[in-house]
Amino acid sequence: MKKHLQPTLELGVILVFSALPLFFDLSYQINLYLTWEGAYRLYEGQTPYADFGIPMGFCYWIVPALFFKLFGPSLFTLAKAQFFINIVSGVAFRWLLMAFPLNATSRFAAILVYALSFILGLQWPQYNHSVIVYQIAGLAFLMHHLTGNQRPITRWVLLTLSAFFLVFSFFTKQDAGALGILIALILVGVNAWQQRSYIAAAAFLR
Incomplete structure (x- = not known):
């Protein structure tokens, strides 16, 4: 029972805090029109990133557009998309922490904060x-590649997933x-x- 208590508590914290905003009246957020406009254009098969004139790319709108496809275009659908992103964020952060020798109390405290x-x-x-969430996921895969003792094929999968998310x-x-890419390259x-082995580094650069 105790074996499963720690992950249950950690994942429970992530789930509860991710879901809380869904149960309250949501305040309007500045620049929300960028999210709506880009996701709706992508939902309609258009190219939202062609004329925005800001340092953003199409990947920002992929998750909201997918949720528009699943639940229909609405503001509450964007809240559902953020609920999903928050869960990914928390799980990725938890997995990043698991790459380090932290005790259970320290890890739970870090996840709670x-x-x-x-x-x-x-x-x-x-x-x-969102950009930080995907960075955390990429760095989590990278740290498990660097610190783990997995089979070679598993290490290559971790490195590939790290590169994908970054x-x-x-x-x-x-x-x-x-x-985020610069941090990964330094690591x-x-x-x-x-x-004294540069094969993985060369593959990561490619």
Whole structure:
């Protein structure tokens, strides 16, 4: 029973704080029109990123547009999309922490602070938030690739997924996404130098 208590508590915190905004009147958010306009254009098969003139890419609107396809275009559908993004955010952060030798109390405290500061209160998709979520996911896969003792095929899968999410982050918002890629390149470079093995680093760059 105790074996499953810790992950249940951690995932429960993530789920509860992600879902809370769905049960309250949601305040309008500045620049929400960007989310709606871009997701609706993508939902209609158009190209929302062609004329916005800001450092954003089409990946920002993919999740909201998919939710428009599933539930229909409405503001509450955007709230559902953010609920999903918040869960991805919390799970990715939890998995990133699992790559480090933290005790159960420290990890739970970190997840609780993360949920209070980075999940709670985000009821609409925001490009400045989504880009960080995908970065965290990419860095989580990368850290498990660097620190784990998995089979070679598993390590390559982790590296590939890391590259995917970091590129997805870049094409969500280029300026912040580039920072995530830079952090990943530094981590990969330092690890390659320490291990005196550059195959994975070369593959990551490709």
